[in-house]
Structure formats: C-alpha cells, structure tokens
Amino acid sequence: MMDALDPTQEPTLAELLERYAMLRDTMLGLEAEKEALGVQIKAALQTGEQAETDLYRASLKISRRVEYPVERFREVFGDAAALEVATIDRKKAEALAQAGDLDKDVLRSLSVVKETQALVLQPKTR
Known part of the structure; x- marks a missing residue:
C-alpha cells in the first residue's frame, strides 16, 4: 500500500x-x-x-426523448433523407443475422472495429 x-x-x-x-x-x-x-x-x-x-x-x-418512426420518416422525406439520418444498431443487426434474415459472413465483412483502451482488473481467483 x-x-x-x-x-x-x-x-x-x-x-x-x-x-x-x-x-x-x-x-x-x-x-x-x-x-x-x-x-x-x-x-x-x-x-x-x-x-x-x-x-x-x-x-x-x-425525461423525454424525441424519436422519429423510420417508416413514417421515409414516407414523408424519402429514402435518401432516411438513409442520411439512419444509424445501424449493432445488436439488432446481429440478431437479424442470428435469425437468418441477414448473411452472417456478409455482415461480419461490413463491420468496422474501433479500438479504445480501458484499464480492466481481472480477479486472480474464481
């Protein structure tokens, strides 16, 4: 100490x-x-x-968080605007791949990994 x-x-x-x-x-x-x-x-x-x-x-x-329903937004503003403001939820995309709705290998090839450093303490005993 x-x-x-x-x-x-x-x-x-x-x-x-x-x-x-x-x-x-x-x-x-x-x-x-x-x-x-x-x-x-x-x-x-x-x-x-x-x-x-x-x-x-x-x-x-x-607290209130404003959200815009994707389908309604797309209907009103069009595909290009919807694509411009869209974000991909990693967990939902992986769930779709797990369910077979998306090709897992293609999804994996699209992924981009960003690295950050964090101090992690691992217990010696388990």
Missing part, C-alpha cells in the same frame, strides 16, 4: 494498481447500493409518498 507518511517516495506500479482496485471496488459497491436505493425511492414516489431530509427533497423528473 502507498505510504501516506512519506510523500518523497514514489509509489510502485503494484501499489498504484492496488489503490486503483480498492477505489474501483468501493465505487462499484456504492454505485450498486445507490441504484438499489433509487429503485426503492422511485417506487415509493410513484405511489404518492413524499421523501425529504434536512437537505434534500426527492422528486421524480420525467
């Missing part, structure tokens, strides 16, 4: 990884607890209950 009392000594890579893993695990646990609490609070608010503390009052905020 990093020695907080000796700021002149640089931590080793193993010490940095240990601290990173500890913080990640703590945050994951806190996030899971926060999500579970949020589900309970939302359910109570939806039944008309009210919740507040000295500092906060809970309320539900409704």
Whole structure:
C-alpha cells in the first residue's frame, strides 16, 4: 500500500494498481447500493409518498426523448433523407443475422472495429 507518511517516495506500479482496485471496488459497491436505493425511492414516489431530509427533497423528473418512426420518416422525406439520418444498431443487426434474415459472413465483412483502451482488473481467483 502507498505510504501516506512519506510523500518523497514514489509509489510502485503494484501499489498504484492496488489503490486503483480498492477505489474501483468501493465505487462499484456504492454505485450498486445507490441504484438499489433509487429503485426503492422511485417506487415509493410513484405511489404518492413524499421523501425529504434536512437537505434534500426527492422528486421524480420525467425525461423525454424525441424519436422519429423510420417508416413514417421515409414516407414523408424519402429514402435518401432516411438513409442520411439512419444509424445501424449493432445488436439488432446481429440478431437479424442470428435469425437468418441477414448473411452472417456478409455482415461480419461490413463491420468496422474501433479500438479504445480501458484499464480492466481481472480477479486472480474464481
């Protein structure tokens, strides 16, 4: 573990990884607890209950996302406009290939892979 009392000594890579893993695990646990609490609070608010503390009052905020039905958009604005604004949902395309509606090999040949780097911690024990 990093020695907080000796700021002149640089931590080793193993010490940095240990601290990173500890913080990640703590945050994951806190996030899971926060999500579970949020589900309970939302359910109570939806039944008309009210919740507040000295500092906060809970309320539900409704978010709206505008979508345009593809077929109707295409009917009104045409194929070219529909194609111009369309995006391909990877999961739906793969599901169609799995179902046999699309050729899997052709779909695979169309794919473009974009790489990003992310630090992943793998548990040593399973």
